[in-house]
Amino acid sequence: MTTVRWFIAEWWIMLDRSERITVIRSHQHEWRMCMQRAYLLHTVALVLLTLVVGTGVALAHADLISSNPAAGARLAAAPATITLVFSEELKPEGNLVTVTDASGAQVGAGDTALDLNDPGRVSLTVSLKPGLGDGVYTVNWTNASTDGHAETGSFTFTVGAAAAAAPGLPATGAATAIPATGLLALAAAALVLGLSLRRLSH
Numbered sequence: 420m421t422t423v424r425w426f427i428a429e430w431w432i433m434l435d436r437s438e439r440i441t442v443i444r445s446h447q448h449e450w451r452m453c454m455q456r457a458y459l460l461h462t463v464a465l466v467l468l469t470l471v472v473g474t475g476v477a478l479a480h481a482d483l484i485s486s487n488p489a490a491g492a493r494l495a496a497a498p499a500t501i502t503l504v505f506s507e508e509l510k511p512e513g514n515l516v517t518v519t520d521a522s523g524a525q526v527g528a529g530d531t532a533l534d535l536n537d538p539g540r541v542s543l544t545v546s547l548k549p550g551l552g553d554g555v556y557t558v559n560w561t562n563a564s565t566d567g568h569a570e571t572g573s574f575t576f577t578v579g580a581a582a583a584a585a586p587g588l589p590a591t592g593a594a595t596a597i598p599a600t601g602l603l604a605l606a607a608a609a610l611v612l613g614l615s616l617r618r619l620s621h
């Protein structure tokens with residue numbers, strides 16, 4: 420009888436202990452769940468932030484703001500130089516402005532240069548060959564913005580009484596280069612997500 424009582428008592432203690440251990444374990448589990456949730460929230464917040472920042476950067480490009488001669492302008496005589504002004508700082512290298520006449524012949528001097536006197540570094544210049552006659556001229560440009568994007572575009576201007584080019588020629592073009600900053604941001608987000616998932620699985 421004593422043995423049975425002892426056995427039952429021992430059994431209760433054992434049950435009690437195991438219950439306590441279970442409770443402790445479940446607390447630990449809850450704590451881990453809590454930490455996992457914190458990691459997950461951090462990750463989601465980081466990914467969202469990265470995407471927002473990345474998109475913001477990707478939306479900023481060096482667009483053509485103005486030019487001299489202006490797009491669609493009609494001039495009495497051919498200009499000596501063409502100047503293009505952009506919305507963002509450009510790199511000194513990697514810009515190209517070409518000018519063609521109605522037959523497609525190159526009439527630019529091939530000396531595209533970033534205007535280093537302009538503190539904003541947003542102006543490109545190119546010289547024209549001398550002695551150009553009347554006609555419609557097309558300016559094609561590709562720029563190298565300091566944010567890593569390249570954009571292209573074209574516009575026309577007319578010299579003399581030549582018939583103007585058909586209107587509606589786009590003054591600016593679309594971005595051609597893959598936005599490097601956006602890709603970097605995505606890679607960083609993927610890395611953070613990967614690391615967090617590894618922590619979760621531990």
Ligand SMILES: [Cu+2]
Nearest residue numbers: 479480566568
């Ligand atoms: Cu850009």
